[in-house]
Amino acid sequence: MSSSVQTTIAPYDQSVVCEKQLLSEAQLDKAIQEAAIAQKSWAKVPVEDRVAIVTKWMGILDSEKEELGKELSVQMGRPAGQCAGEIKGALQRCRYLCKVAKDCLADQPRTDTETPNLKLAIRRDPFGVVAIVTPWNYPYLTTVNGLITALLAGNAVVLKPSPQTPLTAESFQRTLETSGLPKGLLQIAHLDFETTAKLAADARIGFLIFTGSVAGGKALAKAAADGPGFKGVGLELGGKDPAYVRQDADIKWAAEELVDGAMFNSGQSCCSVERIYVHASVFDEFVKEFVAVAKGYKLGDPSQPGTSLGPVVSLASAERIRKQIDDALSKGAKNVIPDDLFPEAKAGTALVAPTVLVNVDHSMDIMTEETFGPAIGIQKVESDDEALQLMNDSHYGLTASIWTDIENADSAAAFDKLATELETGTVYLNRADVLDPALPWTGVKDSGRGVSLSTLGFDQLTQPKSIHMRLRKA
Numbered sequence: 001m002s003s004s005v006q007t008t009i010a011p012y013d014q015s016v017v018c019e020k021q022l023l024s025e026a027q028l029d030k031a032i033q034e035a036a037i038a039q040k041s042w043a044k045v046p047v048e049d050r051v052a053i054v055t056k057w058m059g060i061l062d063s064e065k066e067e068l069g070k071e072l073s074v075q076m077g078r079p080a081g082q083c084a085g086e087i088k089g090a091l092q093r094c095r096y097l098c099k100v101a102k103d104c105l106a107d108q109p110r111t112d113t114e115t116p117n118l119k120l121a122i123r124r125d126p127f128g129v130v131a132i133v134t135p136w137n138y139p140y141l142t143t144v145n146g147l148i149t150a151l152l153a154g155n156a157v158v159l160k161p162s163p164q165t166p167l168t169a170e171s172f173q174r175t176l177e178t179s180g181l182p183k184g185l186l187q188i189a190h191l192d193f194e195t196t197a198k199l200a201a202d203a204r205i206g207f208l209i210f211t212g213s214v215a216g217g218k219a220l221a222k223a224a225a226d227g228p229g230f231k232g233v234g235l236e237l238g239g240k241d242p243a244y245v246r247q248d249a250d251i252k253w254a255a256e257e258l259v260d261g262a263m264f265n266s267g268q269s270c271c272s273v274e275r276i277y278v279h280a281s282v283f284d285e286f287v288k289e290f291v292a293v294a295k296g297y298k299l300g301d302p303s304q305p306g307t308s309l310g311p312v313v314s315l316a317s318a319e320r321i322r323k324q325i326d327d328a329l330s331k332g333a334k335n336v337i338p339d340d341l342f343p344e345a346k347a348g349t350a351l352v353a354p355t356v357l358v359n360v361d362h363s364m365d366i367m368t369e370e371t372f373g374p375a376i377g378i379q380k381v382e383s384d385d386e387a388l389q390l391m392n393d394s395h396y397g398l399t400a401s402i403w404t405d406i407e408n409a410d411s412a413a414a415f416d417k418l419a420t421e422l423e424t425g426t427v428y429l430n431r432a433d434v435l436d437p438a439l440p441w442t443g444v445k446d447s448g449r450g451v452s453l454s455t456l457g458f459d460q461l462t463q464p465k466s467i468h469m470r471l472r473k474a
Helices: 025-042 047-063 065-076 080-105 139-152 166-178 193-201 214-226 251-267 280-294 315-330 384-392 409-421 456-460
Strands: 005-009 016-021 108-110 118-126 129-133 156-160 186-188 205-211 232-236 241-245 273-279 355-358 375-381 399-403 426-429 462-470
Touching: 016 166, 025 129, 025 156, 025 186, 025 193, 047 065, 047 080, 047 139, 047 166, 065 080, 065 139, 065 166, 080 139, 080 456, 129 139, 129 193, 139 156, 139 166, 139 205, 139 232, 139 456, 156 166, 156 193, 166 186, 193 205, 193 214, 205 214, 214 232, 241 251, 241 384, 251 273, 251 280, 251 375, 251 399, 273 280, 273 384, 280 355, 280 375, 315 355, 315 375, 375 384, 384 409, 399 409, 409 426, 456 462
Parallel strands: 129 156, 129 205, 156 186, 205 232, 241 273, 241 399, 273 375, 355 375, 399 426
Antiparallel strands: 005 016, 108 118, 118 462
């Protein structure tokens, strides 16, 4: 039987950050019911008024971002100086969602009918109560994708945060209610897995959003399917995101950008760059530049101003990453960053050194299975076709990036061909590991299903209703 108390452990020093009481099934039932009752009134609030509340909330969150960033750093280990930036990014997404909400939620007239006395429209109705299960690695960024869209669309939300970052969910509730969000509309639910599955299955939940592992997504999707009704499920899952550096790329710039794409947040992002393919003609030059940048990281205490790379989230995660690296080394890979350059990265700690492996291939987990750490494999290729085959050789399909001289006509054509044939939800040119709220965030294969952000995000969190109006007798 699981404990009724959830303990959050700081990744850096293994101290206790906080303890939270887990909800019982009866308490969860009450939370869902309160959300459902509050939603009935919220659905009648004009979209403009919902936007005004969220806009006021954004000002509060912005004013608190430094303190909230420090709180986040303690919970999940990212350097404190980088955590406020996550909140700034979340606010950017919210500004876009507020900008497009009214148009996305307004009735959409349809005039393409052969019957002149008909007036047709598509209306978007809220589902009612949306359940959102969030991850620890970017708890502000990932939460707003569903939470703010759901609220603007007229839904209530039951928010189940990661056990690693429970305080972020409580910050959402406190600041939103201070901004005028009706009490009861946003319920925070600290749950064990069994009770989370009951949340997913509950008939009062109109839609479920899960961000996390493939295994977790499959389990909650099954729980939702086994429950009454046929609720929608949005899954934002893992990735093994590739990059391809073509022979005409700006090598120094590409290396700098790709180190950041691979190492930021200790590589703990679903869209981190996790494997790199480099044309043989520039391979040595690229590896040299990449290693030079990676060596410049300072690994250590995330509360210290000079730290640029903090611990991974847990001792277990660090052990799993080291095991993946050791597997590659045992099969012939070579680590081109000296072991003694980062003495802080010791066994028994959550500090993992930046690791750059060459002589890699797809027989190694480092090139095929999600790493979620500051380790990267760089593989030499002879052509675009070889790069494409290897990039698509994955059960994931979240993002991929191409690095080339787009001003060259042949390179532009090559990029267009690669972008068409890559099996991913997002294709980047000369950038990586970034989202734009105007574009849909989606994955294929084991990277998930459904969509968040962009105007399409409102479609996911509302139910279409067809409106037929006959104006007069035929």
